[in-house]
Amino acid sequence: MLTESASLDDGKLSTPIFRSTRNDALEFRRPSTSFIPRGRALFWEGEEEAQKIEIVEGVVRAVRLLENGNRQILAFYWPGDVVMPTHSTNQQYTAEAVTDCRVIRSKVSGVCRSDEPCGAHQVLADTLSLVLTMSQKNCVARIAWLLLRIRPHLPADLKRPEALRLQLPRADIADHVGTSLETVCRTLAEFKAKKLIDLPNRKTIRFINLEGLARISNGPAFD
Amino acid sequence: MLTESASLDDGKLSTPIFRSTRNDALEFRRPSTSFIPRGRALFWEGEEEAQKIEIVEGVVRAVRLLENGNRQILAFYWPGDVVMPTHSTNQQYTAEAVTDCRVIRSKVSGVCRSDEPCGAHQVLADTLSLVLTMSQKNCVARIAWLLLRIRPHLPADLKRPEALRLQLPRADIADHVGTSLETVCRTLAEFKAKKLIDLPNRKTIRFINLEGLARISNGPAFD
DNA sequence: CGTTATTTTGACCCATGTCAATACGGGTGG
DNA sequence: CCACCCGTATTGACATGGGTCAAAATAACG
Known part of the structure; x- marks a missing residue:
């Protein structure tokens, strides 16, 4: 697929926090902060894990792949956004890092309520406006x-x-x-x-x- | 699924136009079917009621209206389908009768779980495949x-x-x-x-x- | 510096939107 | 039951947005 060359080409300009000093080389100071290189997936269609992923740094895309090799990017997510699987039987989309990212993963309950809507609600809003935009x-x-x-x-x-x-x-x-x-x-x-x-x-x-x-x-x- | 002979076209003669809808406050009351004439809305964007609507007969469309007067039909629903608002702050779409319909309304809880997903999950699946279809x-x-x-x-x-x-x-x-x-x-x-x-x-x-x-x-x- | 990925620009033309005219066909009233 | 009528559907003519192919230019990377 994509080169995970882990070369922080994007990172060095856009991410002053990350790699700012040598001393911070290991990001494990903050618990459960992980690094995702450009192009790598955060989760895949069909994966069943119930987790949520907060983006600290970088950009993430929600993607659906198609038979013919084409892809549709359903939405982009940015620092501060929380990406969640839909808690249906399986993912409806794959999340991939557009740029190098830092994220925080955490568990999430199986139900979603108004105060903690699951991924479906989040993606739905984006997808609806996307459909409208695309068709009109x-x-x-x-x-x-x-x-x-x-x-x-x-x-x-x-x-x-x-x-x-x-x-x-x-x-x-x-x-x-x-x-x-x-x-x-x-x-x-x-x-x-x-x-x-x-x-x-x-x-x-x-x-x-x-x-x-x-x-x-x-x-x-x-x- | 439920293949009805479905000659409702004749039925509307004998059916009262609109059973005055007072929301059945008691959940366990025997549900009554109501008649929705062609073109009428079952609920609107922005309405906050938490209800689910089972379609007994007829076809329903989920619609978003646009500034310029155009509309996008997000999905069609058929006998046996249950149409639910997304339980987010407000509706994302309007439900309208494509043909004369008979439906059963009932209350629904504020949360959604895997065994009773709310409208968001339902519409999401349809909308996702719609986006893909439209763009590809x-x-x-x-x-x-x-x-x-x-x-x-x-x-x-x-x-x-x-x-x-x-x-x-x-x-x-x-x-x-x-x-x-x-x-x-x-x-x-x-x-x-x-x-x-x-x-x-x-x-x-x-x-x-x-x-x-x-x-x-x-x-x-x-x- | 050479090699490769990404972006830019150009040429061509087909699918599809738009406008317009016509043809149904199912209700309605006589 | 028939004739009319209006909403729905069909068909044609035409213009063009944007897809595709191809080539060049720029930036990225070792």
Whole structure:
């Protein structure tokens, strides 16, 4: 599958906490904090464990694989989010690390209540809005919608003022909004040309005109 | 499952339009069936009642409405199915009668467990496969997929042997698989021309070549 | 520095949405 | 029972969004 080269290429820029000093080399100071290298799965479809996973650092994607090799990314999860299996008989999706991650695993009860909803409720909300977005909006609107959604979670790029580190590769964006990698590129270029965003480099984004993006994300009707 | 002869169309003559719904405060009361005319809502987005609704007869759709007036049908429910609100703070969808329906309402607890999952789990499973279908398959495959899914639930057409009563209007099919009404028509006509199905009239369908339909529903890769 | 993964840009064209005209067909009232 | 009517369905013509293939450019990595 993916290279688990454990090279902290992403980590060194985005994760000042992790690896900040040599002394912290072992993260086991904090109980049950574990490290997940980029590309590795946190759990798989079909796994039955009842656990919850809090993301401390990094980005996680919920994925369903398909017969033909294609994949659908159902949702992204960010630091502070808690990822849980649906407690049905088996997972409906796989959780994978988009970037190097640090997470905290803990047990969870078999029932879910309003104060502690299980993974199903969490994923449901995301998935519902995804279905709506996918079925009602065109590619441009979907990508604008995605950018606005992820923006609050993106870490600042230390070197460039006002710029954020876009942590998702183009392919992941494409597999989330249900389009091709090429269309993502073209659309981002279009946004840049329209001065809605700036792209200092491939992994960095600067939001310039949020209202414009929001208007586009509402769909072609409002151009 | 529960194959009813289901000639409710006649039944509405003798049935009182609406049994005034006072919520049965006592859980163990013998449930009474209520009649829901075509087009009426069983519950709405945002409603907070904790109830479950068993469909005795007819078809129900789970709908989300959109700003621009479009709608997305998340799922259809059939006799024997139990429709439940997600027990989160509010509904994520509206339930409406596609055809005249008879249903049984009853109270439900605030928690959900494996043996009695709440609406979220139910809708989640449907919605997940919907997302996958929508993002990965073309219109033809999506419509074939829908036909195969609804087939087990369709009541027989008494007058024509082997024929089933297609209870969903074209518009509902379109709003479920995320395409236009016209494309649904064209695709059905195409299936008929290829002798995969027959359409004796607008509300009747006869399945001829299930394998062929299944192949198409797997996507364009397998033509 | 050479090699590889990721991204960008271009060319082409098919599937599907949209607009528009027509044809059913099932209720309703006479 | 018939004729009318309106919602639903069908079919056609047309434009285009976005998928696919291909090649080049950039960044990442040893």
